[in-house]
């Protein structure tokens with residue numbers, strides 16, 4: 001559906017004054033549309049186990065899912081278990097994951113996480129936020145990916161660059177548009193979104209951010225959320 005008349009309903013500056021209940025109601029309508037637009041929205045990182053998803057998510061920092069998906073088949077084939085990854089030669093892992101960038105730090109994180117999983121959790125990836133964020137290289141975002149996508153637990157909202165940007169444009173956060181603190185944005189989203197939709201909404205916003213509401217040129221005219229978006233047609237290129 002397209003909208004021909006570029007007239008925003010509300011200016012972004014007014015969005016901060018939006019009553020809480022109204023924001024929640026608008027969020028509910030946005031989620032309903034996202035379900036129609038992206039019924040199959042899910043994590044784009046290829047994985048067949050919690051460990052694979054954990055490793056792929058760590059590798060995705062400052063990289064693209066496409067690049068990660070190119071390197072993980074070789075990595076997972078050579079190191080199929082937490083035990084094998086814990087005992088891996090760092091130089092070999094660095095070589096395999098090199099295209100994803102920050103390969104030395106990421107190697108430390110994934111081997112360190114595998115060691116911790118074996119030492120503390122019997123080589124099974126833990127299922128709680130508190131345990132996950134104790135692993136090397138794992139912060140709330142990675143833990144939320146694991147909990148929501150693999151363990152089907154809505155413990156938080158994944159806030160990556162797309163979700164952060166869309167949370168601001170859709171005025172689902174009270175923070176300013178320059179606010180980069182993902183934890184603050186996540187706290188706002190957890191207040192505004194129904195808990196059962198936390199995981200789906202993050203996936204759907206990531207898909208929408210890649211396809212329609214891109215960083216530089218949001219396609220507001222073809223965006224099905226444009227009547228619910230305070231930033232519709234106001235994009236100033238900054």
Ligand code: SF4
Nearest residue numbers: 213218220223229232
């Ligand atoms: S594309 Fe435009 S209307 Fe749609 S969510 Fe982004 S800023 Fe809002």
